[in-house]
Amino acid sequence: MGKGGQGTQNGISKVKDFSMEDVRHHDKRDDKWLVIQGEVYNITDWSRRHPGGSKVIGHYAGQDATDAFRAFHNDLSFVKKYLKPIHIGSLREETKETEVERDFRELRATAEKMNLFKPNALFFVLHLGHILLLEYMAYAVMAYFGTGWIPYILSLVFYATVQAQSGWLQHDFGHISVFKNRYKLDHLMHLFTMGVTKGASPQWWNHMHYQHHAKPNVMNKDPDVRVEELFVVGKVMPVQVAKERKKSMPYNWQHRYFFLIGPPLLFPVYFQYMLFRHIFTRKAWWDLLSVSLFFVKFFYLYIPMLGIGSTIIYYFILRCLESHWFTWVSQSNHIPMDIEEDTAKPWLALQLHATCNVEQSFFNDWFTGHLNFQIEHHLFPTMPRHNLHKISALVRSVCEKHNISYKIKPLGTAFADIVRTLKHSGELWYSTYNAFHSP
Known part of the structure; x- marks a missing residue:
């Protein structure tokens, strides 16, 4: 687990610093994280409401979904407002x-x-x-x-x-x-x-x-x-x-x-x-x-x-x-x-x-x-x-x-x-x- 630990979200410590290895552990049906443009998101609950379906976003649980996210969405400014409530931290700088x-x-x-x-x-x-x-x-x-x-x-x-x-x-x-x-x-x-x-x-x-x-x-x-x-x-x-x-x-x-x-x-x-x-x-x-x-x-x-x-x-x-x-x-x-x-x-x-x-x-x-x-x-x-x-x-x-x-x-x-x-x-x-x- 990464450093930090300010606040909680859905029972998970909200941290500011993750490695990609941290994210990979969260690929379960009831525990899903993914990465978009260096930011880490907890999609466990959101995936059920995802307009494209729970499976299409869930298939990237534990992975970097940056290019998949960009490929499916035309209006990034519209979509990103849905990301703010599920944002839980960022990848460490060494993850490039x-x-x-x-x-x-x-x-x-x-x-x-x-x-x-x-x-x-x-x-x-x-x-x-x-x-x-x-x-x-x-x-x-x-x-x-x-x-x-x-x-x-x-x-x-x-x-x-x-x-x-x-x-x-x-x-x-x-x-x-x-x-x-x-x-x-x-x-x-x-x-x-x-x-x-x-x-x-x-x-x-x-x-x-x-x-x-x-x-x-x-x-x-x-x-x-x-x-x-x-x-x-x-x-x-x-x-x-x-x-x-x-x-x-x-x-x-x-x-x-x-x-x-x-x-x-x-x-x-x-x-x-x-x-x-x-x-x-x-x-x-x-x-x-x-x-x-x-x-x-x-x-x-x-x-x-x-x-x-x-x-x-x-x-x-x-x-x-x-x-x-x-x-x-x-x-x-x-x-x-x-x-x-x-x-x-x-x-x-x-x-x-x-x-x-x-x-x-x-x-x-x-x-x-x-x-x-x-x-x-x-x-x-x-x-x-x-x-x-x-x-x-x-x-x-x-x-x-x-x-x-x-x-x-x-x-x-x-x-x-x-x-x-x-x-x-x-x-x-x-x-x-x-x-x-x-x-």
Whole structure:
């Protein structure tokens, strides 16, 4: 424990001088401290009221959260007023930022000077406009030409594109990267694009996605890699699962059954269950209203043309198509990368070990919602996506300076690497399981 001891807060001596080692001891569920810009905060009670969710801030308990804090918040003056009541002291002078941390923070300052956090309103207006046009075309092609196979397939293609592109657009609003400090407008448009247009819960998305950004590919913290009931990923998880004698699935075949239960069923089965579960358990009634508006609109428009049964089939096929699009794009940037326990890596190293890029082209930008610049997006999640390519060269130069791998792949290679990685992880599980549990 550090020196001092004037006053108390929540039963803890309020001290003015801590070492980083002191902070590391406070990483328990009922005892959480973290560091932001050299100051120590007790977030034990505050984490339950944290607007981004208790888990996303709790994942940094016992660690330095300076760069994560800066990455998630646009208006620091607004946020810092919430920090004053939970401030309990400062780090000792000998605890200094590393060269990697200093260079990354200088890089962020450069991006701010270049106005790369300033959104282009026309970009987002046009993007929303093309989504609304495609949604109209999905309905109109069957309304005008009937429900034969050709208009039916065209309608599905249009509507699946609407769902995928709405997914990328709601991602922008969810990260507060469109209206910046006018949070209510971003939240309102998030309700519209995620709820009314896609039929999903914005609050559920925030709960899951913010954790992913805070600790990408970190086992037991990133919900996107809590998949051991069906898959083992990376190099650490297969060994752990094998040693624990877990054999819920034939993981050595996962690169094959991935095609059956991964992309086809993620949205129409798992996500449908999880989003409604979240809505009712968290009493997210605004989300329920926006999702209800989607289903009212959808069934009102399509049942007169298709009938109830065929409309449900149409909906299921639509979700399968959307699920393929989302899964291949989102997993291509993460599954082939490092998946490990939390070792409190600095922000730059943490994100680069967990993410990779896909080559830039007009099609790749549109098809992936600019998540082909996944590295830059993870480093600067509130940066409008149309500006991500403008900072990529500078990011690469910082990575080269510190010998941090910056990976970029063709789109097809990125997709193929998902399957190759699953195959390798499955084989690692199989060999470890046989080595530890063979008769």
